[in-house]
Amino acid sequence: MSHAPHEQEIRAAAAHFGRRRFLTVTGAAAALAFATNLPGTGAAYAAEADARTITENPFTLGVASGDPQPGSVVLWTRLAPRPYEPGNGMPNARVTVRWEVAYDEHFKRLAGRGRADAHPEFNHSVHIEPTGLAPDRVYYYRFRAGSWISPVGRTRTAPARAARISELKLAAVSCQAYHDGYFTAYRHLAQEDLDVVFHLGDYLYEYPVSAVGGARNYTDRKLPALFNRETVTLEDYRLRYALYKSDPDLQAAHAAHPFIVTWDDHEVENNYASDISEDNLPPAEFLVRRAAAYRAYWENQPLRRPQRPNGPDARLYRRLQYGQLAQFDILDTRQYRSDQAYGDGWHVPGAESEDPGRTLTGATQERWLIDGWRQSTARWNVLPQQVTFSERRNATGAGYQLSMDAWDGYAASRRRVLAGAESAGVDNLVVLTGDVHVHYAFDIKKDFKDPGSRTAGVEFVTTSIASGKDGADKPANWATYMAANPHMKFYNGRRGYLTVTLDRDTARGDYRTVSAVTSPGAPVHTAASFVSEAGHPGLKPA
Numbered sequence: 001m002s003h004a005p006h007e008q009e010i011r012a013a014a015a016h017f018g019r020r021r022f023l024t025v026t027g028a029a030a031a032l033a034f035a036t037n038l039p040g041t042g043a044a045y046a047a048e049a050d051a052r053t054i055t056e057n058p059f060t061l062g063v064a065s066g067d068p069q070p071g072s073v074v075l076w077t078r079l080a081p082r083p084y085e086p087g088n089g090m091p092n093a094r095v096t097v098r099w100e101v102a103y104d105e106h107f108k109r110l111a112g113r114g115r116a117d118a119h120p121e122f123n124h125s126v127h128i129e130p131t132g133l134a135p136d137r138v139y140y141y142r143f144r145a146g147s148w149i150s151p152v153g154r155t156r157t158a159p160a161r162a163a164r165i166s167e168l169k170l171a172a173v174s175c176q177a178y179h180d181g182y183f184t185a186y187r188h189l190a191q192e193d194l195d196v197v198f199h200l201g202d203y204l205y206e207y208p209v210s211a212v213g214g215a216r217n218y219t220d221r222k223l224p225a226l227f228n229r230e231t232v233t234l235e236d237y238r239l240r241y242a243l244y245k246s247d248p249d250l251q252a253a254h255a256a257h258p259f260i261v262t263w264d265d266h267e268v269e270n271n272y273a274s275d276i277s278e279d280n281l282p283p284a285e286f287l288v289r290r291a292a293a294y295r296a297y298w299e300n301q302p303l304r305r306p307q308r309p310n311g312p313d314a315r316l317y318r319r320l321q322y323g324q325l326a327q328f329d330i331l332d333t334r335q336y337r338s339d340q341a342y343g344d345g346w347h348v349p350g351a352e353s354e355d356p357g358r359t360l361t362g363a364t365q366e367r368w369l370i371d372g373w374r375q376s377t378a379r380w381n382v383l384p385q386q387v388t389f390s391e392r393r394n395a396t397g398a399g400y401q402l403s404m405d406a407w408d409g410y411a412a413s414r415r416r417v418l419a420g421a422e423s424a425g426v427d428n429l430v431v432l433t434g435d436v437h438v439h440y441a442f443d444i445k446k447d448f449k450d451p452g453s454r455t456a457g458v459e460f461v462t463t464s465i466a467s468g469k470d471g472a473d474k475p476a477n478w479a480t481y482m483a484a485n486p487h488m489k490f491y492n493g494r495r496g497y498l499t500v501t502l503d504r505d506t507a508r509g510d511y512r513t514v515s516a517v518t519s520p521g522a523p524v525h526t527a528a529s530f531v532s533e534a535g536h537p538g539l540k541p542a
């Protein structure tokens, strides 16, 4: 009986042949191999090692929680005594991790406890899905391995489905290029009073990180040379997550709030589309890289079992409910999209970008979204996703260009989604967006070419945590963009994050900015606030 090669064999073969040749020869088979010999698939897996043999603190990457449901929230950690070394200083064996959930931060009253295996096949990550917790409640959690105890995380379950909660406060973040600056915005976000944080993609970047951490310009330490290359292999991506996860500000944010994550492009490669890479490698070759990147993503995020990749495929789009107040349809606009029109970049829209056959979501996800809206009873239908939804012209008058990587390059897809929302009776659509490294506020127009057309919802675009370095309140194209896009209500080019407060009557967005990220410790302030009324979409200054 033939079987696909084991992951260790893949690595050995890659080392033997050299990366390029290996990928060319065995791409498709190697992609399939990521699905084999994993714990829980019935295959034999690694022997157990006694956790007491771990002689250095394995909790260097912090803890995280995510995807809250009414009685459950995912608890995550990953054992890595030496996070910057291949293998992370762990034996090639599974290790028992104990976990506890408590009603109080001193763990006097436990709500649940258990054991789980940290498998070497998953880089010694653990994803606990405790059940039987109370809805809409704060909990504290921690892990033990041998004599080591993790930092304490705080989390919160979702309200019961039928609950008529009065208010929900979330944050949205995106784009955290480590090499562009400090995660100061996360330090402030950790202090906010929030129910949940949405990460809208570019959690890591594939680009090289220099010994001084790029723009962080470390003077007190040197990063190993293995970070100073683009991530391609599973080991590359795992190590890159270790670098990011070792950041104390990112750890503080995860320890303070549950996260609901989705990816954009850089978790794999800049501006990839489905199985098409930036430089148009053979798809079979690129899918090996995508499989490695998706695998490392799942290992490092507080995601549930249904989101675990199967080779180069992963079901990341999913629906989460917060009582009767909000339904969140979290999209994946990378895995199923048509290739960017006109070879990507900014272009005058035309026959190619307007092709009705183009899709940003894929047909299955589009149907799932619109069906979900039809069944929604929520006051607010929120769409956390990656790329700018509203039209964004780069010049006034004729001859303007649009970004072919955003919804503007997939006009038919956007029209179908907006028509679907209208036919489903979605009155209160709120789109949450990342990717562009600036804050924007938009009224979503039924027809962007007609400023007088109906406002179909509002879009809050959050700026980057770090990508783009310090930035400026008004970038050079600020006046042009504001004039060319009358539905654009706000534009700010600093780093930061967004908070959105939903109640029965209003959706309010507060645009938070930090003045610098290339030096640590900048304060945070609110650059602008907007509200949209339920039943009457349209942003007004708050």
Ligand code: FE
Binding pocket: 175, 176, 202, 266, 435, 436, 437, 467
């Ligand atoms: Fe980005």
Ligand code: CA
Binding pocket: 201, 202, 264, 265, 266, 435
């Ligand atoms: Ca992006």
